[in-house]
Amino acid sequence: MAETVLREDTFRRLRDIIYEESGIFIPDTKKYLVEKKLSPRLGARGLAGFDQYLELLSSGRNAEELNCLFDSITTNETSFFREPEHFAALVEHVLPDLLGRSGMKGVSFWSSACSTGEEPYTMAIVLREKHPAARLSIYASDISNQTLEAARRGLYNSYSIRNTPGCYLAKYFKNGGQLYELDPEIRNSVRFMNINLADGRKFLTGMDVIFCRNVLIYFDARSKRKVVSGLYDSLRPGGYLFIGKSESLHDVTRAFKPLIFNNTLVYQRTT
Numbered sequence: 001m002a003e004t005v006l007r008e009d010t011f012r013r014l015r016d017i018i019y020e021e022s023g024i025f026i027p028d029t030k031k032y033l034v035e036k037k038l039s040p041r042l043g044a045r046g047l048a049g050f051d052q053y054l055e056l057l058s059s060g061r062n063a064e065e066l067n068c069l070f071d072s073i074t075t076n077e078t079s080f081f082r083e084p085e086h087f088a089a090l091v092e093h094v095l096p097d098l099l100g101r102s103g104m105k106g107v108s109f110w111s112s113a114c115s116t117g118e119e120p121y122t123m124a125i126v127l128r129e130k131h132p133a134a135r136l137s138i139y140a141s142d143i144s145n146q147t148l149e150a151a152r153r154g155l156y157n158s159y160s161i162r163n164t165p166g167c168y169l170a171k172y173f174k175n176g177g178q179l180y181e182l183d184p185e186i187r188n189s190v191r192f193m194n195i196n197l198a199d200g201r202k203f204l205t206g207m208d209v210i211f212c213r214n215v216l217i218y219f220d221a222r223s224k225r226k227v228v229s230g231l232y233d234s235l236r237p238g239g240y241l242f243i244g245k246s247e248s249l250h251d252v253t254r255a256f257k258p259l260i261f262n263n264t265l266v267y268q269r270t271t
């Protein structure tokens with residue numbers, strides 16, 4: 001039986017590794033969460049306790065276990081049409097502005113913490129519905145391989161699709177009992193990849209729209225600044241950044257121009 005009690009000093013060292021590798025900041029008050037989320041890793045690796053786990057992670061930063069750690073520690077809550085004002089702003093204001101620019105050949109979108117795919121697939125659905133003739137590329141990424149695998153499968157439960165308008169549900173999903181299978185054309189219109197927001201070296205470039213929603217909340221001020229500055233560089237001048245409705249760029253950067261569309265804040269790279 002593994003010793004699943006996490007000592008204070010071991011917690012601190014684990015927490016530091018998580019922060020260095022992912023930007024996710026875990027305060028002292030959340031030790032219980034680390035204990036709960038990571039104790040299954042002890043069994044999976046046949047380890048006697050968290051000290052051994054720490055050793056395993058520290059030995060050359062075991063890349064395989066780091067991926068499992070990211071799968072375990074991240075919060076992947078999402079759904080289709082989450083914060084729907086963003087999608088309305090996207091099709092009613094942002095895309096018309098981008099398409100109206102002279103010399104604009106195609107528009108590139110990046111869902112940069114896409115979890116199990118509901119966010120980029122919602123983009124794909126609304127963009128196809130409202131701008132069927134536009135030439136669009138949609139990229140989606142996350143730090144967790146497990147969520148990316150689920151995203152590529154495109155099978156969702158009723159909780160995930162609960163906010164999807166009925167007409168889109170009927171048109172883009174096949175209900176086979178418990179699960180809803182996403183239309184293969186929508187599935188194939190999104191390219192998924194693993195990108196860690198704490199590692200700016202792999203960031204996409206030449207993007208016109210970036211969604212980075214409901215992930216900045218897990219970062220401290222330093223990580224947020226680093227990530228947002230990287231996203232700024234990923235955007236073309238005039239490109240747009242969407243963050244979660246409960247998140248803010250206050251104290252993070254003044255480099256973006258805040259705009260209000262459909263009652264929601266959207267940020268634009270001006271230069």
Ligand SMILES: C[S@@+](CC[C@H](N)C(=O)[O-])C[C@H]1O[C@@H](n2cnc3c(N)ncnc32)[C@H](O)[C@@H]1O
Nearest residue numbers: 022074078113115143144196197198213214215
């Ligand atoms: C709460 S979900 C948000 C999903 C979606 N953006 C939404 O708003 O519905 C947060 C996602 O951020 C991902 N994440 C956390 N840290 C990350 C990092 N350093 N790089 C990339 N993704 C990260 C998690 O794996 C998780 O899937």
